[in-house]
Amino acid sequence: xxxxxxxxxxxxxxxxxxxVAIVVGGSQARGTADPSSDTDLGLYYDRQSPLNxxxxxxxxxxxSAFCPRSMSVRLLCACRYGSRIIGSLKQKKKSMATRNxxxxxxxxxxxxxxxxxxxSDKSINRSDVTYVAGCLFRSIxxxxxxxxxxxxxxWMNEKGALALADRFELVPARFKGRVERAWQHLEPNPVxxxxxxxxxxxxxxxxxxxxxxxxLE
Numbered sequence: 001x002x003x004x005x006x007x008x009x010x011x012x013x014x015x016x017x018x019x020v021a022i023v024v025g026g027s028q029a030r031g032t033a034d035p036s037s038d039t040d041l042g043l044y045y046d047r048q049s050p051l052n053x054x055x056x057x058x059x060x061x062x063x064s065a066f067c068p069r070s071m072s073v074r075l076l077c078a079c080r081y082g083s084r085i086i087g088s089l090k091q092k093k094k095s096m097a098t099r100n101x102x103x104x105x106x107x108x109x110x111x112x113x114x115x116x117x118x119x120s121d122k123s124i125n126r127s128d129v130t131y132v133a134g135c136l137f138r139s140i141x142x143x144x145x146x147x148x149x150x151x152x153x154x155w156m157n158e159k160g161a162l163a164l165a166d167r168f169e170l171v172p173a174r175f176k177g178r179v180e181r182a183w184q185h186l187e188p189n190p191v192x193x194x195x196x197x198x199x200x201x202x203x204x205x206x207x208x209x210x211x212x213x214x215x216l217e
């Protein structure tokens with residue numbers, strides 16, 4: 001739930017020249033926020049109508065940074081020309097849901113997940129926990145991207161993604177628990193590292209079977 005302080009902040013933001021729409025994203029938009037959750041605001045502007053960054057800095061009190069965000073957003077305020085901008089965002093979201101878009105996405109991350117597992121094997125005998133952990137984190141990150149795509153969910157970031165994915169319909173059984181078990185095996189000896197890699201490899205293989213089942217291989 002948005003606070004009175006945030007409402008007041010949004011009220012000030014919507015008068016900044018150049019801003020056409022303000023949205024809230026992340027867990028607040030998905031309805032999964034808890035007392036520790038922060039609030040992610042997205043500011044949309046039209047390139048043909050320059051954004052007054054100085055005015056924005058004066059309100060925010062920090063240097064403003066802009067980057068592309070996910071489509072999991074909820075409109076807070078449509079400012080000047082806002083309806084046109086939000087309409088274009090909805091169209092973009094619809095186009096992202098095409099079959100070709102998902103196939104292209106999953107092929108990319110299937111390759112990266114498998115490749116990360118392949119190179120992780122090289123460090124088993126050296127008991128290089130750091131390298132193996134990095135490879136497995138990348139592989140699991142790719143698997144999560146695939147699981148989100150399988151379930152037609154838009155990706156936000158790694159934070160909280162595992163818990164979200166564990167509740168999806170198309171996901172390996174006991175997904176979250178098995179991923180966490182892989183981390184528990186990250187000990188500086190070949191036997192433990194081999195078990196960690198085996199656990200993640202099984203998950204990638206099961207996700208690949210789900211892809212074949214859904215015709216998205």
